[in-house]
Amino acid sequence: MYEILKVEKLADNTLLMDVKAPRVAKYCDPGQFLIVRLDEKGERIPLTICDYDREAGTVTIVFQAVGTSTKKMLSLGVGDAFKDFVGPLGCAAEFVKEDVDNLKNKKFLFVAGGVGCAPVYPQVKWLHERGIQADVIVGARNADMLILEEEMQSVAGNLYIATDDGSAGHHGLVTDVIKKLVTVDGKAYDECIAIGPMIMMKFVALLTKELAIPTIVSMNSIMVDGTGMCGACRLTVGDEIKFACVDGPEFDGHLVDFDEAMKRQQMYKADETKAMLKLKENHVGGCCGGDQ
Amino acid sequence: MSVLKAIPVREQEGKVRATNFEEVCFGYNLEEAMAEAERCINCRNAKCIAGCPVAIDIPAFITEVKEGNIEAAYQTIAKSSALPAICGRVCPQETQCEAVCIRGIKGDSVNIGKLERFVADWALENDIQPEKAETLNGRKVAVVGSGPAGLTCAGDLAKMGYDVTVFEALHELGGVLVYGIPEFRLPKQGVVAKEIEKVSELGVKFETNVVIGKSITIDQLMEDEGFEAVFIGSGAGLPKFMGIPGENANGVFSANEYLTRSNLMRAINADSDTPLITGRKVAVVGGGNVAMDAARTALRLGAQTHIIYRRSEEELPARVEEVHHAKEEGIIFDVLTNPTEILVNDEGWVRGIRCVRMELGEPDDSGRRRPVVVEGSEFDIEVDTVIMSLGTSPNPLIASTTEGLEVNRWECIVASEEAGQTSKEGVFAGGDAVSGAATVILAMEAGRVAAKGIDEYLKKKV
Numbered sequence: 001m002y003e004i005l006k007v008e009k010l011a012d013n014t015l016l017m018d019v020k021a022p023r024v025a026k027y028c029d030p031g032q033f034l035i036v037r038l039d040e041k042g043e044r045i046p047l048t049i050c051d052y053d054r055e056a057g058t059v060t061i062v063f064q065a066v067g068t069s070t071k072k073m074l075s076l077g078v079g080d081a082f083k084d085f086v087g088p089l090g091c092a093a094e095f096v097k098e099d100v101d102n103l104k105n106k107k108f109l110f111v112a113g114g115v116g117c118a119p120v121y122p123q124v125k126w127l128h129e130r131g132i133q134a135d136v137i138v139g140a141r142n143a144d145m146l147i148l149e150e151e152m153q154s155v156a157g158n159l160y161i162a163t164d165d166g167s168a169g170h171h172g173l174v175t176d177v178i179k180k181l182v183t184v185d186g187k188a189y190d191e192c193i194a195i196g197p198m199i200m201m202k203f204v205a206l207l208t209k210e211l212a213i214p215t216i217v218s219m220n221s222i223m224v225d226g227t228g229m230c231g232a233c234r235l236t237v238g239d240e241i242k243f244a245c246v247d248g249p250e251f252d253g254h255l256v257d258f259d260e261a262m263k264r265q266q267m268y269k270a271d272e273t274k275a276m277l278k279l280k281e282n283h284v285g286g287c288c289g290g291d292q
Numbered sequence: 293m294s295v296l297k298a299i300p301v302r303e304q305e306g307k308v309r310a311t312n313f314e315e316v317c318f319g320y321n322l323e324e325a326m327a328e329a330e331r332c333i334n335c336r337n338a339k340c341i342a343g344c345p346v347a348i349d350i351p352a353f354i355t356e357v358k359e360g361n362i363e364a365a366y367q368t369i370a371k372s373s374a375l376p377a378i379c380g381r382v383c384p385q386e387t388q389c390e391a392v393c394i395r396g397i398k399g400d401s402v403n404i405g406k407l408e409r410f411v412a413d414w415a416l417e418n419d420i421q422p423e424k425a426e427t428l429n430g431r432k433v434a435v436v437g438s439g440p441a442g443l444t445c446a447g448d449l450a451k452m453g454y455d456v457t458v459f460e461a462l463h464e465l466g467g468v469l470v471y472g473i474p475e476f477r478l479p480k481q482g483v484v485a486k487e488i489e490k491v492s493e494l495g496v497k498f499e500t501n502v503v504i505g506k507s508i509t510i511d512q513l514m515e516d517e518g519f520e521a522v523f524i525g526s527g528a529g530l531p532k533f534m535g536i537p538g539e540n541a542n543g544v545f546s547a548n549e550y551l552t553r554s555n556l557m558r559a560i561n562a563d564s565d566t567p568l569i570t571g572r573k574v575a576v577v578g579g580g581n582v583a584m585d586a587a588r589t590a591l592r593l594g595a596q597t598h599i600i601y602r603r604s605e606e607e608l609p610a611r612v613e614e615v616h617h618a619k620e621e622g623i624i625f626d627v628l629t630n631p632t633e634i635l636v637n638d639e640g641w642v643r644g645i646r647c648v649r650m651e652l653g654e655p656d657d658s659g660r661r662r663p664v665v666v667e668g669s670e671f672d673i674e675v676d677t678v679i680m681s682l683g684t685s686p687n688p689l690i691a692s693t694t695e696g697l698e699v700n701r702w703e704c705i706v707a708s709e710e711a712g713q714t715s716k717e718g719v720f721a722g723g724d725a726v727s728g729a730a731t732v733i734l735a736m737e738a739g740r741v742a743a744k745g746i747d748e749y750l751k752k753k754v
Contacts, residue, residue, distance in 0.1 A: 023507045037463055043557070043565045044463070069565050084463040086501035224557065224566075227461050227503055228687050229471075229529040230549035234540060241533065241540070246689065260540055263640035267542045268567045 002036075002085035005058060007078055010147040013065040014115060015074060016050065022057030024049075024087045029096050030122040031218070031250055034059065034087025035226045038076075042083060043069045046223055046245075048119035048195075049088065050148075059087075062118035062147065089226045090249045093123050093193070094216065100130050108134035109181070109189040109213070110156075111174050111204050113196020114141070117148045119218060120195050125155040133157030135187070137177045139200065143168035174200060175207050182211050189213050194253060198262050205253035215253035219244040222267060235261045296399025299328040301406050306620035310591055313475045313560060316617055317381075317406075322360070325410040329357035331395060332402045339392035340404060345737035346444075348372040350389055350404055357407060366415040369408060370422040374447035374491060375440060375736065377416055377483045378469060380409025383733045384611050416486045424494055425453040431750055434459060434519040436504045436690065439467025440732045441525030441723025443491050444739030445746075450494040452747055457519075459502040464556060467527055468724075469732070471556040472548070474585050476592070480555070505689035510697070510719060520753070521718045521746045524705060525739060526690055528724035532682040534577070538634030539680070543569065543642035547578070547586040547681035554589050571595050571677030575645050577631055578681030579608040584618050586679045597623050598673065602630040602650050602663045628652075628663065632670070634678055644674045686725045694719070704728050711745025712738060720746055 006018035024034055028049050035044045051060035065071045095103055108127065112120035117138055127134050136156040140146045142165045153159050160177050161169025170177055174196075181187045192215040194204040201217040208215040221233035221244040233244035236257035242248060302318040303309075309316055320328060332354040340350040348369055356365035369376045385391075385405035393401035414420075431454055435446045438460040446456045464470050469484045478484060492498065504510065504526070513519045531546035533539050550568075553559040559568035570593040576586050579601035591597045599618070601608060605627050608615055619625070628650040635644035649669035652661035691699045698706040698715035705714055705721040712720040722738025724730055 023502060027506075027508065027512075038565075041558070041563055041565050043567075084501050086461070086463070086503060086507070088506055089503065224549060224552050225462060225471075225529075227506075227529070227689065229531070230552050231531045231533070231546040232549045234533075236540060241535075246687075260640075263542060264540065266640075267569070 001081035001083065003081045004076055004078055007076065010062065011145050013074065014062065014145075014147060016060060016062045017076070018058045018060050019082065019085060020057060021059050021085045021087075024059050024085065025052045025054050025057045028052050028059065028088035029092035030126045031093030031096065031119070032088035032090050033119075033226075033249060034061070034085065034089060036061070036082045037084035038069060038072055039083050042072075044084075044224055044226065045069055046089075046220065046226055048218075048220075049122060050118040051122055051125070059085075062115055064115045086226070090245060091247070093126075093250060095123075096126065103127070103130065103132055106132075106190040107188060108132070109178070109192045110134055110136045111139070111178065111192060111194040111196070111200075112136065112152075113139045113174060113194075113200040114145065115147065116196030116200075116218075117152065120193070121148055121151055121155070123193065124152065128155035135181070135189070136160070137162065137174050139163070139174035139196065140168070141165070173203070175203050178204065178207055178211070182213075191216065192253075193217075193250075198258055198265060201253060201256075202258035202262070205256070205258070209254045216250050217253035217256060218249045219251060219256065219261060220249065221261065222264065235264070294399070295331060296395075298331065298400035298403045299324050301403065306617075306622070309476065310621040313592055315479055316476050319413060320406055320410040322362075322410075322414075325357055325407055326360060328403050328407060329354045332358070333394065335394055339394070340389040343389040343392040344372075345388065345733045346372045346740055348389075348408070353411065354402070354404070354407060357411065362411055362414045363418070363420055365411045366420055367423070369411060370415075373736065374422075374444045375487045375732075376408050376412035377487050378440070378478060379733055379736070380405055380407075380412050381478050381483070382473060382731075384731060386612060388733070413483075416483070421493060422447075422490055423451070425451050427453055428455065428495070429453040430455055432457070432517075432519045433746060433750075434513050434517075434522045435525060436510075436522065437461075437467055437525040437527055437723075437725075438465040438488070438498065439469060439525060439527050439723065439735060441527070441725075441735035441739040441742075442467065442523065443488065444736040445523045445525060445722065445743045446496045447491045447494055448740055448743035449746060450491070450496045452743070454747075454750075456495070457497045457499060459504055460498065460500045461503040462556065463500050465498055465500065471552045472582065472585070474551065474555055474589050475560075476588065477585065503689065505693040510690065510694040510716075514718060521720065521750055523712070523739070523742050523746060524690055524714070524719065524721040524725055525723045525735070526687060526725045527735075528684045528686045528729040530685045530687050530703075531680070532684065533680055534631065534682060536631060536633055538636045538642070541634055541636040541642050542640050543571065543676055544634055544678045544680065547576070547582045547679050548684065550586050550679050551582070551589065560589070560593065568593075569677065571642075571675065573675040574598070574677040574679060575600050575631075575673060575675040576679045576681055577601075578683070579603070579610055579627075580681060580683065581610045581614055583681035584610045584614040584623075586681055587623050588618055588621060590677070590679065591621055591623060595677070598626050598675070599623055600626045600629050600631060600645070600647065600673075602628065603660065604628055604652060607660050626673070630663065630665070635672065642676055642678055644672045645678055646670060646672050684724075684729045686728065690725075702728055707742075708745075710741070711748065712742030713745055713749070718749070720749075
């Protein structure tokens with residue numbers, strides 16, 4: 001069992017938790033993810049790693065409740081435990097392996113959408129700790145849904161906010177902000193790292209392709225084991241089939257087939273599934289409202 | 293009844309079992325087992341022992357069954373096999389021990405597999421313990437993977453007195469025995485969990501949720517955690533796809549995904565949180581045991597199910613018993629048929645599978661006649677779900693994170709046949725990770741060989 005040591009509400013239906021998991025904390029790096037399982041009947045839920053403390057042996061996770069399993073997770077408190085907690089999985093962010101002196105000459109732009117802030121934060125922090133100041137754009141539906149703003153502020157070079165309703169920062173999309181920074185303010189970026197809803201990553205990638213900024217995206221595909229066994233997370237990158245769990249989760253955003261990935265993302269979505277079930281009149285398991 | 297005929301094994305009737313996940317075969321009872329044991333003539337030069345990859349003293353255990361000494365029969369088997377209740381169910385006995393049985397020359401071979409299963413089940417029911425090590429030597433050995441190779445290696449080493457820890461990447465122990473082979477062939481709680489419990493009673497420690505190569509590397513296990521030797525039994529878990537158009541459509545699954553959801557995640561039970569899409573019409577592409585398992589699972593979930601296989605029925609790589617069971621249950625076999633495209637509807641879901649007819653040409657490298665496309669034979673089968681069961685290859689996670697561990701061009705770890713020794717000192721390997729996808733018993737044999745290899749290596753090292 002993996003004990004929960006801290007629970008913090010970040011926004012409606014969005015919690016941050018510190019979990020005791022020494023094996024995960026010891027060797028995890030920014031860009032990697034982990035899988036949790038709530039109880040005996042639980043799904044394996046992939047979550048991004050938001051932070052880690054190697055000495056304390058703890059890992060910080062952030063999740064938004066969107067389906068049955070993550071909704072159940074909302075009721076967990078300090079002292080409760082996850083049945084299973086496995087990781088780190090996937091590959092670390094590319095820059096972790098690069099020479100720090102090289103990195104210092106690079107200008108990074110991070111774009112985080114919604115709970116995508118959670119996986120972006122450790123990457124910006126990692127760079128910050130090595131004296132590299134990255135610009136960060138954070139997008140959210142509204143001011144209440146903004147998460148980790150202070151934490152991000154403390155590690156980012158410049159922090160730009162955009163909300164759909166204008167209740168905080170720029171009134172509009174993250175892509176508006178990217179366009180303004182590059183074309184109006186004349187900023188130059190060597191690399192963009194965009195993590196958030198697939199639709200956001202798709203449009204960021206389309207724009208940065210125009211602007212000729214190499215772009216990395218992190219694919220939160222449906223997966224079961226997370227170790228390369230099931231192939232549920234396969235996606236098309238360029239003309240190759242890749243598994244998000246072992247080849248990723250980070251890929252060249254200009255090569256990812258987002259339309260296919262978004263269709264695959266819908267496979268178990270509540271509405272879709274119900275419709276499919278009606279169509280097929282034949283199903284088992286907790287399809288409806290599955291987190292995947 | 294003629295002595296030429298084996299005592300029949302009671303099974304669930306085909307039409308009935310097609311609607312449930314209960315075990316197909318009921319096995320022998322004591323009376324039936326003793327009667328079948330009588331058919332063994334206890335050959336002086338018993339070929340069956342050589343036919344068994346782990347060399348169980350078959351005539352000796354059967355002799356005990358004849359007398360009704362089931363506990364003694366169990367201890368005889370346990371000397372050679374750590375997982376007899378599993379092997380009695382999933383070993384291809386018809387091509388191993390039973391294939392060389394003298395009785396088989398004229399009549400049925402002795403039903404060795406079902407006798408082994410009876411003895412092992414009896415031992416599970418009566419909680420008979422295998423014999424433990426007398427003294428512990430305290431030397432630490434790590435085993436990577438809790439499938440048949442890892443369990444056998446761990447059990448053997450524990451019996452020799454080593455301090456063994458098994459690391460499993462998934463949340464449940466058993467590897468392919470748990471995620472791959474369905475309940476109706478191998479009950480998880482009743483058989484697999486109990487057999488693993490026996491390995492644990494030998495003193496083996498287990499740690500789940502540790503992905504070697506990610507959570508910790510082989511080098512770190514040896515340098516930081518004091519393991520003097522490591523056995524890699526990580527299996528062959530990477531699914532293959534065909535590379536045909538439409539393969540990423542919604543409703544196309546690897547057999548691994550379909551079976552993992554059904555078996556490991558128990559998505560076949562209504563109270564599991566893990567979703568599983570079962571079609572009304574399912575095509576399973578491939579002809580191996582895994583294809584049969586996927587097809588028979590889909591059938592039990594209510595789908596009309598096809599097996600699509602490019603060679604003829606004779607070449608089906610699955611066990612004859614599995615093919616026979618699949619047919620009895622109502623699986624449709626489309627042999628000499630090969631898919632060329634998966635047809636997809638506007639929403640991105642499977643609507644059919646386009647195939648061509650094949651005919652057999654000249655033998656290829658594998659000695660099997662090569663299937664050749666029949667020109668102009670293209671046709672469509674209407675299905676809403678496609679399961680790809682084309683085999684698996686070893687997971688590169690460990691090889692790619694272990695310095696100096698040699699792999700061949702199929703990503704299989706290179707290990708010596710006689711000791712399981714890899715190119716890296718202190719590191720041994722066996723099972724599907726070395727051979728590519730094979731059988732439970734061959735993995736066990738490799739685990740056993742490596743346990744001996746590790747023992748010899750560590751004795752020399754002191």
